[in-house]
Amino acid sequence: MKFTSVVAAGTAVVLSLALAACSGGGDEGGGGDDDVVVTMLPKNLGNPYFEASTAGAQEAADELGVAVEEVGPDAASPDAQVPFINTAAQQGVNALVVSANDPTAIGDALEEARSAGTKVVTFDSDTEPQFRDLFVNQASAEGIADKQLELISEQIGGEGEIAILSASANATNQNAWIALMEEKLASDYPEIELVEVVYGDDDDQTSFDKTAALLQSHPDLKGIVSPTTVGIAAAARYVSTSEYQGEVAVTGLGTPNQMREYVEDGTVEAFALWNPTDLGYLATQAAAALVAGDITGEEGETFEAGRLGEYTVGADGEVLLGEPFVYDASNIADFDF
Template structure:
């Protein structure tokens, strides 16, 4: 009897042991799949938020301000941005070399202000083929050479505000000239053509007598201003749709006999133009906020990288505190309309 009970006990113990092993095996199998599942979940590729910021040229106050917006947005997004660029603003070949380098480095996106509408296209297309998102800002390329263009405002709006200002300042009559950036600058050329059309249609008593190019170089623009005044003694006004040009022209006029006699307007930054507004050299000029332009370009690039948008018309994305934006025709995103600066409001701005 005792033996029987012992055998039954042994059988019971064996059953318990087998059950324990089975349970242990189930438990072991369950826990062994958990790390694998976790690893699989974490193995999804992270967005490549490395970007190259390529302005027309380095050392340009306008693009320095844009880069501040880029850096601020990058900080929020967790992106890494490297600024590169040629020394001069009329060097598309110099931009090509930086585009090729960025492509080789496999950055997530290029932020480019084009020195030429077509000359950098082949390199940009190679970058896009390699998976790099291309966002142009300020100055565009051909539409098939980029994923998005971040435009300051509508081209006709930018042109019109400058014509309206010079017309107001010279009494809607007299000779004017244009001091532009480089002859190949996409945005400058588009604005100039629209200015000409506006003048012809709406200002018959204003005569555009010359268009010259300072190549976004301070000294060249300064010298071109001097030459304009010598070549056109009856000149009543100058439009300079470039921040480098308008500042150089203002510097020349402020020390010349033409101060207060020849009106100057165009596109400039408040910090560059403040002293010339206050000393009476310049009455009014316009611009958008270039820092916001850099911010918007960076958020747009991140949205493309993450697949939140493709660049199709109607796509929407949010650019931090700037709010929501919608992609328009030709893969273009509009920042807003230009703002006029004068002695009554210029001290409210710091860029």
């Protein structure tokens, strides 16, 4: 079964696909023959990172015997996500798995969806806890901040000016990581100066242009940290064909397929990420467990997540996938996403 991508053209349209849930034996899966539909709502469509997470969602759905739909806007903005949330609620989907473009702006729409009986799981980028049932976090905020600072420090020799190329100014996850990086720079990296934070809005051309502007504005810049897969690829693309290749380090969070050529040509030494396929897989497993009534989102509850094993719900309904993984020339050929 293939997932369905639906793009907004004024009003969101959600295709009501359903597949009979596995009947199974005993109390597995909450029982019953009800049709179960899980709607995936990434920040925006056409983003390789979210394409990988939706592939993971589809893998989980195939195992669970449920239907997965992918819907979403072209542009990563909270206003653009709201119509999709509203339509999902109106269609009565069982679960909505969303990467939030803003922690509060989509809250009212999510509350209405929950009131209509839709379970809400955030993944990748969270809302305020009251707006959802669970948050499937790719890694701890501290772990992500620490890894990015560790990488940039190693690559610039522990001193010099750096800049951050983020996604949108309202992205919950980006802002949390940046705040922690700012704190840790002051306490743990006194010889590294953060000179500017800019926003590429998870758009390739905007991120490319922001990279050019950073390098023009800061002639002594030694490194760029981009905690977004679109941004790091755009920054690497600019640096790879410029006078700054080999002089300005580029690191952050990226996918192996996007970054392979830049690692191979020496533009990028190393970068980090988790596996977005696993993230989408886990989010869908968690959504199915909520729909089945196996968990409610309370701290301490456990559920089985297929090939990933057992997970425990933490404080504020958070489920943690794991720690960031570093990709470099020694291992990047082993991955294909």
